[in-house]
Amino acid sequence: MKAGIVGLPNVGKSTLFNCLSNAKAQSANFPFCTIEPNIGVVNVPDPRLEKLEELVNPEKVIPATVEIVDIAGLVKGASKGEGLGNQFLGNIRETDAILHVLRCFDNDNIVHVDGSVDPIRDKETIDMELQLKDLESVEKKLDKVKRTAKTGNKEAQKEETILNALKEGLESGLSVRAITVADDDKVAYVKPLQLITDKPVMYVCNVDEGAAVEGNAYVEKVKATVADENAEVIFLAVGTEADITELETYEERQLFLEDLGLTEPGSAKLIRGAYRLLNLETYFTAGQKEVRAWTIPIGATAPQAAGVIHTDFEKGFIRAEVISYSDYVDYGSETKVKEAGKMRVEGKDYIVKDGDVMHFRFNV
Numbered sequence: 001m002k003a004g005i006v007g008l009p010n011v012g013k014s015t016l017f018n019c020l021s022n023a024k025a026q027s028a029n030f031p032f033c034t035i036e037p038n039i040g041v042v043n044v045p046d047p048r049l050e051k052l053e054e055l056v057n058p059e060k061v062i063p064a065t066v067e068i069v070d071i072a073g074l075v076k077g078a079s080k081g082e083g084l085g086n087q088f089l090g091n092i093r094e095t096d097a098i099l100h101v102l103r104c105f106d107n108d109n110i111v112h113v114d115g116s117v118d119p120i121r122d123k124e125t126i127d128m129e130l131q132l133k134d135l136e137s138v139e140k141k142l143d144k145v146k147r148t149a150k151t152g153n154k155e156a157q158k159e160e161t162i163l164n165a166l167k168e169g170l171e172s173g174l175s176v177r178a179i180t181v182a183d184d185d186k187v188a189y190v191k192p193l194q195l196i197t198d199k200p201v202m203y204v205c206n207v208d209e210g211a212a213v214e215g216n217a218y219v220e221k222v223k224a225t226v227a228d229e230n231a232e233v234i235f236l237a238v239g240t241e242a243d244i245t246e247l248e249t250y251e252e253r254q255l256f257l258e259d260l261g262l263t264e265p266g267s268a269k270l271i272r273g274a275y276r277l278l279n280l281e282t283y284f285t286a287g288q289k290e291v292r293a294w295t296i297p298i299g300a301t302a303p304q305a306a307g308v309i310h311t312d313f314e315k316g317f318i319r320a321e322v323i324s325y326s327d328y329v330d331y332g333s334e335t336k337v338k339e340a341g342k343m344r345v346e347g348k349d350y351i352v353k354d355g356d357v358m359h360f361r362f363n364v
Contacts, residue, residue, distance in 0.1 A: 001295075002039075002067040003274040004095030005204075008122050010110065011103040012206040012238040014038070017070035019241040019267045038070040044275050044282070044293070045268040048325055048355060052284060052291045055332060064282050064293035066274055069095055089133050093194060097277040098201040099270070100126065104218035104235065105208040119205065119218050120225050127175060127197070134195040135170040138163055141193060162189045170197075177201070178229055200277045204270060205235035212237040213261045232273055236266025281354035284325070285309075286334070302350040306360040316364035320346045325355035 005013045021040025044064040053061045071091045092098065102119035142163045148156035162185050169179035175197035181190055190198060203226055205219045215235045223233050244265055247253045257265065275281075282293045283305055296305050302322075307314030323334065327342045334357075337343050352358070 001097075001278045001280060002069050002095045003097045003099050003278060004069040004071050004092050005099045005101060006071050006092060006126065007101035008103075008125065011101045011122070013101050014070055015242050016099075016101060016204065016206070016238045016267075016270075017068060019238065019245050019265075020068050020271060040068050040070075041065050042068050042271055044271055044295075045264070046282065046293060048282075049284070049291065049293050051329060052286050052357070055328070056286050056288070056291050058286070058288055058291045060290045062290060062292040064275070064280075064295045066271065066278065066280075066295075068099075068274070071095075089130075089196065092130075092196055096199065097274065098196075098199050099204050099274060099277075100201055101204045101206055101238075102218075102222060104205040104216060104222065105211070105237075107208070117218070119222050123203070123222070123225065128173070130196045131170050131173065131175060134176060134197050135167065137193055137195060138166045138170065142167060158185075159189050166190070166195075175229070177231075200231075200279075201229070202232040202234065202270075202273050202277050205233065206238045207235050209237045209240045209260070211235065212240055212266065232277065234266070234269055234273055236270065241265055241267050281352075283352050283354070283356045283358050285359070286328070286357050296352060298354075300352050301348065302346055302352060302358075302360075303348055305352045305358065306362065309360070312364045313360050313362045316362035317348060318361040318363055320350060321359040321361070322346050322350070323357040324353070325357060328357050 005017055007013050017038060017040060020042050042065060044066060046063060049061060049063055069091065100123070102122055103117055104119050106117055142160065145156050145159050145163060149160045162181060165181065166176060166179060170176070176190065176195045177198050177200070203222055205215070205222055207216055207219065210216075211219070212235075219233070219235045226233060240260070244253050244256050245267075247256060253265075257263065279298050280295050281298050282295060285292050285294065294305065294308050296308055302320040303314045303317040306317050306320070322344045323337050323342065327337055327340075328334070331337045331340055331342065334343075
């Protein structure tokens with residue numbers, strides 16, 4: 001699962017990417033510094049994993065991960081191929097969620113492609129380009145469906161109605177995620193189109209160091225503007241985060257954070273937010289060889305969760321032995337959980353809960 005970092009040129013996308021992945025993508029004070037998308041595999045910070053490590057003392061610990069993609073900056077006219085438009089839009093279509101970076105700080109030394117700082121205008125510029133590209137996709141599909149609908153095909157007529165609703169919404173400046181469509185119709189007619197503005201989005205307000213703890217007026221404007229979008233908004237000082245990641249020791253990083261009044265890097269909040277945005281959750285396996293966090297879609301069944309480890313586990317699934325994370329911590333070991341009768345045996349229909357500690361029994 002991939003989350004793509006998008007935004008206008010020069011708003012801090014590549015610097016943020018570097019903070020998240022330590023991958024050192026090129027970042028500089030000029031537009032289109034990023035041309036090919038950079039991809040980083042990012043560990044998901046999870047204090048539960050650290051606690052399990054403390055209790056089990058395994059040979060190794062493997063965290064959950066998310067792929068983050070740093071995509072070239074988009075400019076006005078991208079939907080018509082301006083700048084790196086077509087390439088940008090192709091790259092973003094391949095991601096599962098969007099991290100939209102907005103510049104929310106003043107600094108005369110860092111150029112802005114439009115000459116002034118205005119995160120709402122910047123957001124609208126990108127929204128419009130993405131909406132125009134989606135409108136193009138919807139109109140192409142609508143042309144095909146109309147021909148079938150004219151023959152009296154009921155299914156095509158229903159699809160035509162849905163597509164017309166999407167077209168009207170996009171033409172009025174709405175993103176697809178903000179257009180009301182029944183869930184069943186969304187699955188049948190909207191999801192297959194892979195529309196860009198249907199992807200879940202998190203707005204990342206890039207602030208200066210002075211606003212790292214409480215935000216600023218720009219952040220409040222963004223929150224007010226997106227209040228009806230069902231989108232998450234977070235703020236972090238990307239330049240400061242970059243300075244923190246350059247420090248060599250954990251102790252130095254903690255001292256820096258304390259001086260700022262922060263308990264953890266803002267990048268950790270962002271990564272967890274991206275994980276939620278992608279509709280993912282974690283279960284754990286815990287043994288002497290390794291303690292590991294496994295990534296599954298929210299709502300996965302026990303066999304589907306087992307299949308993440310190996311397809312044979314899903315094919316030959318017999319049962320899952322499940323301990324809730326809170327019970328594991330309360331009793332301090334798997335043995336004591338069993339003695340207290342707190343280990344559950346679950347079958348094929350069990351919906352895995354975030355934080356479950358699991359063993360699978362299977363036979364192939």
